[in-house]
Amino acid sequence: MENEKKNPNEKQKKNPLEIFDFSGENAIEVKDVDLYYGDFQALKKINMVVPKYEITAMIGPSGCGKSTLLKTLNRMNDLVEGCRVEGLITIGNRNIYGKDMDLSALRKNVGMVFQKPNPFPMSVYDNIAYGPRTFGIKKRSQLDEIVERSLRQAAMWDELKDRLNKSAIGLSGGQQQRLCIARALSVQPEILLMDEPTSALDPISTGKIEELCAELKKDVTIVMVTHNMQQAARISDKTGFFLLGELIEFGTTDDIFTSPKRPETERYITGRFG
Amino acid sequence: MKNANAAAAADTRRAPLNFKEGFAKFLFFVCACLSIIAVFGIVGFVLYGSVPAFRDIGVFQFIFGTSWNPNYDRYGILPMIVNSLIVTLFSVLLGGIVGIFTAVFLAFWCPDKIHINYRGNDPKRAQRIEKINRVLHKINLRTIFDQIIKLLAGIPSIVYGLFGLEIIVQMLSGMNGGRDGKGILACSLLLAIMVLPTVTSLVKNALEAVPESYLEGALALGNSKAQAVFCVVLPAARSGIISALILALGRAVGEAMAVIWVSGNRALFPSGLFSNIRTMTTNIVMEMGYATGLHQSALLATGFVLLVFVLIITLSMNFVPKEYRGGKGTRALLDNTGEREIPFRKQGALQDVLFGISVFFAALVALILAIIIFYIVINGIVNFSVSFITSAQAIDVPTLMPSLLATLELVGITLAIALPLGICAAIFLNEYAKPGSKVIKVIRTFIDTLSGVPSIVFGLFGMMLFRNTLGMGRSVLVGALTLVIVVLPTIIRSTEESLHAVPMSLREASYGLGASKVRTIFRIVLPSAIPGIATAAILAIGRIIGESAALVFTMGTAFTFYGDPSGAGSSLAVLLYTCANEGLHMGEAYMTAFILLIFAFVLNIIVYLIQRGVRKKRMN
Numbered sequence: 001m002e003n004e005k006k007n008p009n010e011k012q013k014k015n016p017l018e019i020f021d022f023s024g025e026n027a028i029e030v031k032d033v034d035l036y037y038g039d040f041q042a043l044k045k046i047n048m049v050v051p052k053y054e055i056t057a058m059i060g061p062s063g064c065g066k067s068t069l070l071k072t073l074n075r076m077n078d079l080v081e082g083c084r085v086e087g088l089i090t091i092g093n094r095n096i097y098g099k100d101m102d103l104s105a106l107r108k109n110v111g112m113v114f115q116k117p118n119p120f121p122m123s124v125y126d127n128i129a130y131g132p133r134t135f136g137i138k139k140r141s142q143l144d145e146i147v148e149r150s151l152r153q154a155a156m157w158d159e160l161k162d163r164l165n166k167s168a169i170g171l172s173g174g175q176q177q178r179l180c181i182a183r184a185l186s187v188q189p190e191i192l193l194m195d196e197p198t199s200a201l202d203p204i205s206t207g208k209i210e211e212l213c214a215e216l217k218k219d220v221t222i223v224m225v226t227h228n229m230q231q232a233a234r235i236s237d238k239t240g241f242f243l244l245g246e247l248i249e250f251g252t253t254d255d256i257f258t259s260p261k262r263p264e265t266e267r268y269i270t271g272r273f274g
Numbered sequence: 275m276k277n278a279n280a281a282a283a284a285d286t287r288r289a290p291l292n293f294k295e296g297f298a299k300f301l302f303f304v305c306a307c308l309s310i311i312a313v314f315g316i317v318g319f320v321l322y323g324s325v326p327a328f329r330d331i332g333v334f335q336f337i338f339g340t341s342w343n344p345n346y347d348r349y350g351i352l353p354m355i356v357n358s359l360i361v362t363l364f365s366v367l368l369g370g371i372v373g374i375f376t377a378v379f380l381a382f383w384c385p386d387k388i389h390i391n392y393r394g395n396d397p398k399r400a401q402r403i404e405k406i407n408r409v410l411h412k413i414n415l416r417t418i419f420d421q422i423i424k425l426l427a428g429i430p431s432i433v434y435g436l437f438g439l440e441i442i443v444q445m446l447s448g449m450n451g452g453r454d455g456k457g458i459l460a461c462s463l464l465l466a467i468m469v470l471p472t473v474t475s476l477v478k479n480a481l482e483a484v485p486e487s488y489l490e491g492a493l494a495l496g497n498s499k500a501q502a503v504f505c506v507v508l509p510a511a512r513s514g515i516i517s518a519l520i521l522a523l524g525r526a527v528g529e530a531m532a533v534i535w536v537s538g539n540r541a542l543f544p545s546g547l548f549s550n551i552r553t554m555t556t557n558i559v560m561e562m563g564y565a566t567g568l569h570q571s572a573l574l575a576t577g578f579v580l581l582v583f584v585l586i587i588t589l590s591m592n593f594v595p596k597e598y599r600g601g602k603g604t605r606a607l608l609d610n611t612g613e614r615e616i617p618f619r620k621q622g623a624l625q626d627v628l629f630g631i632s633v634f635f636a637a638l639v640a641l642i643l644a645i646i647i648f649y650i651v652i653n654g655i656v657n658f659s660v661s662f663i664t665s666a667q668a669i670d671v672p673t674l675m676p677s678l679l680a681t682l683e684l685v686g687i688t689l690a691i692a693l694p695l696g697i698c699a700a701i702f703l704n705e706y707a708k709p710g711s712k713v714i715k716v717i718r719t720f721i722d723t724l725s726g727v728p729s730i731v732f733g734l735f736g737m738m739l740f741r742n743t744l745g746m747g748r749s750v751l752v753g754a755l756t757l758v759i760v761v762l763p764t765i766i767r768s769t770e771e772s773l774h775a776v777p778m779s780l781r782e783a784s785y786g787l788g789a790s791k792v793r794t795i796f797r798i799v800l801p802s803a804i805p806g807i808a809t810a811a812i813l814a815i816g817r818i819i820g821e822s823a824a825l826v827f828t829m830g831t832a833f834t835f836y837g838d839p840s841g842a843g844s845s846l847a848v849l850l851y852t853c854a855n856e857g858l859h860m861g862e863a864y865m866t867a868f869i870l871l872i873f874a875f876v877l878n879i880i881v882y883l884i885q886r887g888v889r890k891k892r893m894n
């Protein structure tokens with residue numbers, strides 16, 4: 001709240017979508033966050049800082065609250081009845097649970113890729129043009145440009161440039177997931193949240209998406225939930241280990257995997273429980 | 275789907291196909307094929323009755339002739355075809371739009387619970403509001419809306435007809451400067467109300483079948499909920515929506531009794547919204563009572579042309595693409611990597627308006643039902659007379675008791691025949707046939723086709739088969755035999771659903787104990803499907819009680835009935851028709867409408883209670 005007063009953003013008046021200020025070092029700051037589903041507390045006093053243009057991995061056994069935390073970052077949890085968040089989450093210098101937070105603006109800047117690929121039942125082109133269209137881009141040349149740029153960013157342009165008007169449902173699972181990444185990129189987010197984006201895919205597709213993420217982090221900050229320890233070790237810069245709704249340990253990936261400070265982390269990493 | 279396969283496998287493993295088992299299977303198969311026989315029978319008999327007309331008048335002159343005058347043997351039905359089509363299109367357009375928006379509201383915005391938020395600090399008032407809230411929380415708005423839609427669907431055509439005559443026509447007459455309110459617009463409005471529940475419930479099902487992940491995907495891109503619903507989910511449900519509209523087309527074009535009093539009955543081309551018209555269906559109802567010879571054949575031929583339209587509409591359902599198959603041509607893109615700044619702006623005002631429209635239309639639907647109920651209840655009470663109920667029956671005075679008795683007998687006989695046949699057909703479809711096999715597909719297509727046949731055509735078929743061919747007179751029995759075919763699809767479908775829901779493990783347990791397939795079906799499967807079968811029976815009862823067009827020429831319109839099913843009588847719905855048709859017995863018509871409404875209401879509640887019971891049992 002205070003931050004908002006300190007940084008009166010001039011663009012704010014002009015365009016309600018550009019209310020975030022990502023000039024600072026950190027993309028996301030999570031402070032003392034508790035989350036309840038009804039009476040059940042799913043997150044306990046989470047504190048975490050996600051630096052800009054890095055890949056942050058979240059690992060931990062099933063049901064420990066990784067997806068829950070991810071969904072609080074773009075407020076997809078609002079859809080869940082009885083879900084209550086306490087604490088402070090700051091993104092781009094704004095309290096995203098503040099009273100006047102514009103959900104469209106938040107989700108445009110904080111994109112999301114889901115566990116199961118969910119392309120819309122439309123053509124490849126329309127899938128990617130969908131987001132920009134709902135933000136008022138109507139000119140064909142501009143849409144063309146966005147489609148091409150997004151597909152290139154997702155390293156799919158050469159693969160798909162001749163099939164732009166084919167149904168996206170007809171693509172393979174791996175292609176669908178990369179298309180969803182391209183779709184998320186189409187509205188030029190600053191942050192991309194990914195919830196086990198490769199768990200439904202074969203190893204080759206998984207490899208492609210990992211490469212893609214490594215490339216993407218030049219332009220976007222990535223927060224990724226994964227069940228695959230090697231994946232976290234391979235591609236992430238920071239790793240957080242969760243257990244029963246608590247963030248047990250958070251640090252550079254190297255530290256977490258080579259010299260964890262907490263015994264729980266070590267046991268999980270070495271596969272002794274999970 | 276796999277269940278039945280496994281059943282078949284388990285069966286062949288266990289029971290060698292002895293004679294008894296084979297015979298039972300054969301019997302079930304025959305029942306399943308009844309729908310096919312019925313469709314061919316209907317087409318055949320109605321066509322057979324139309325042959326003299328087509329032969330003597332000429333197919334071309336009949337269909338494209340523009341003048342209808344039985345006194346001079348002039349039989350051209352083009353104006354009626356045109357009228358039917360115009361009214362059908364208008365009504366489906368209107369009812370379709372309102373229905374789709376209502377469905378959107380029900381699927382995405384209708385709250386379960388209503389809640390009053392109080393932010394002031396007057397403790398007394400806060401307490402009072404807390405009390406009100408506690409009451410409000412007991413009401414489930416979504417369930418209420420579902421019931422509203424079901425009740426609208428359960429009100430008999432003839433009651434809609436009365437409502438149209440008294441309310442819609444009066445209202446439109448006001449709009450028309452006090453002149454006649456009947457005609458194109460009145461018919462369209464009334465039919466729009468009648469197709470509304472069909473469209474709403476089917477579209478709602480289609481919307482609820484769209485994966486949640488589409489909605490989430492759109493929201494995650496920064497869409498408002500309204501944008502996500504109207505831009506992604508609604509288009510994703512397009513095949514279901516189109517099917518719903520096609521079904522509504524079939525309903526509207528075949529509806530007879532509702533429009534009979536609001537059309538104005540002039541077989542001319544329309545010239546404006548208030549021009550009096552006659553549709554194909556009303557042509558038949560109006561004149562069949564006294565027609566003979568070529569005239570009668572010409573009316574049957576009208577029915578045949580109507581049937582062809584309906585069959586085309588029903589069959590076109592099979593050509594609705596089930597899922598999205600590639601888009602329209604998109605121009606090839608330039609390889610262009612310029613990094614121009616493209617400004618994103620917040621949008622979604624249009625979708626917010628659409629959201630507003632959905633709320634408005636949903637409220638409108640509730641209001642329409644309220645008006646209909648209010649109108650019928652008030653008139654029923656105001657016109658209440660003891661003599662209608664207690665006086666002895668007479669040929670020229672309508673009384674309740676004979677009709678009530680005739681209706682009960684009609685229901686009894688129809689169910690006694692249709693229920694076993696329908697259940698056996700459902701058993702074949704769910705327990706014997708291979709899922710996805712050709713046989714099943716063919717039988718299903720015919721069941722769907724049969725359920726799309728207009729009531730009035732069933733009436734013509736019953737008349738041709740039982741009276742003209744078998745020489746039986748108008749009687750409760752003939753009416754019941756006709757209605758057996760009418761309710762068969764309903765019974766088969768809901769029985770099948772309930773059989774499908776019986777867990778495979780029950781069957782396996784029975785086979786494991788050495789029981790035969792037939793024994794398993796009758797001892798294990800059917801008993802656990804009893805709630806579903808009861809629902810099927812009640813839906814059928816609703817249809818029988820509400821039916822009028824199929825009965826006028828098969829069961830008759832006599833005011834008297836002495837209990838012998840081989841005698842003529844009129845069911846309640848037909849009694850309403852006869853009473854109001856000449857305007858001589860309006861009081862009796864209102865009371866009958868009131869009783870019909872109560873029946874519809876009670877039947878709906880019973881179905882609701884059964885289904886709630888089943889749901890509770892499943893949860894435990």
Ligand SMILES: Nc1ncnc2c1ncn2[C@@H]1O[C@H](COP(=O)(O)OP(=O)(O)OP(=O)(O)O)[C@@H](O)[C@H]1O
Pocket residue numbers: 037040042060061062063064065066067068069080
């Ligand atoms: N909508 C909900 N309502 C109630 N409880 C929920 C809901 N979603 C999740 N939970 C509970 O919150 C806890 C955390 O769930 P979450 O989905 O965040 O776990 P996760 O770490 O993502 O697990 P997984 O690895 O299996 O995806 C679990 O105990 C789960 O049962």
Ligand SMILES: [Mg+2]
Pocket residue numbers: 066067068195225
């Ligand atoms: Mg998860």
